[in-house]
Amino acid sequence: MIRSEILREIAPILHDQLVVCNIGLPSQELHMIDDNAKNFYMLGTMGLSSSIGFGLALAQDKIVISIDGDGSVLTNLGTLPTIANNVADNYILMIIDNGSYGSTGDQPTYAGKKTKLENVAAACGCESVVTVQDVDAGKALQAAIDSKKMTIIVVKCESGNIKLPVITMDPVVIRDRFMKAVAS
């Protein structure tokens, strides 16, 4: 499976949760599959999906899922020790690990070579780290929600992209409706 197929499969689970979605194609795909107020789309700022989602989880009680990529986590690797050392049990970081920088033309990442992000997360002190294959992403996500424990899920999948348009929503509109969904 490629990332867009995984997102399509887990969309019914994501639908009821607050989701912070990574820059580029992941946000465009989620926007196309199930646009709703509980999705925060990143239009820029590669690497900060985990940090934004984690700050949100620390600030309120609802479950927050950050959808991130292996390349973006590598960009902001300092996020993993911060997450590990400030446990928020309403936080789930789902890293869709296709071993490539999908939005920029599928250049290989180091996560697709020797670096294992699940091992990095564990070494940083994250206590619940789950590694699954693409077909089991939904099952792992639901289990993480049910566990009420902060969980890092690394989903291994194929690289590859579908063609779709950029998000043209105004960022302040995305943010404002998201904040209303958070507060509701």
Added chain:
Amino acid sequence: MSIDKKIVDDLVANDVSFITTVPCKQLAGVIDEVDARPEIFHIPSNKEDEGMGLCAGAWMGGKRPAIIMQNTAIGVTINTLATLTQYYRMPLPMLISYRGELREPVACQVEMAVHTKALLNQMNIPTYHFHKESDADELDAILKYTFMCNKPVAILTDASFWGGYGDQ
């Protein structure tokens, strides 16, 4: 009252309850005070752009955030300030140690000091410079202004403000 306590009192009085910090010798007393206050959730960051991401999330979750960092961080965070904090129109008070000004002992700090105000100006970031201790009297108003206009706002605090570097 110590200046560290006065600064944190103003933050608390303005309902700032989520503060991320990157360490700094000049700001060490403020960071200790932030850490000691039960009204504030203190989360150290590994890098300032990461910290701004945490602050963005915390604000969307209903908490007023702030970041405490050195001016070298302006060089690190230009993209985050433009594409996250400003683009989504979010408030962020930035209490900044202005290294590389008068009484600075480390020459390399001057290299970012000479760019600091120019970069902030280029980014259209409202900037306040605390040089004398009485300048901090404006902090309360600066915080109110920040959360009124939903912008990142820089508060530069130089070595003279902090009383020099002790042994310098």
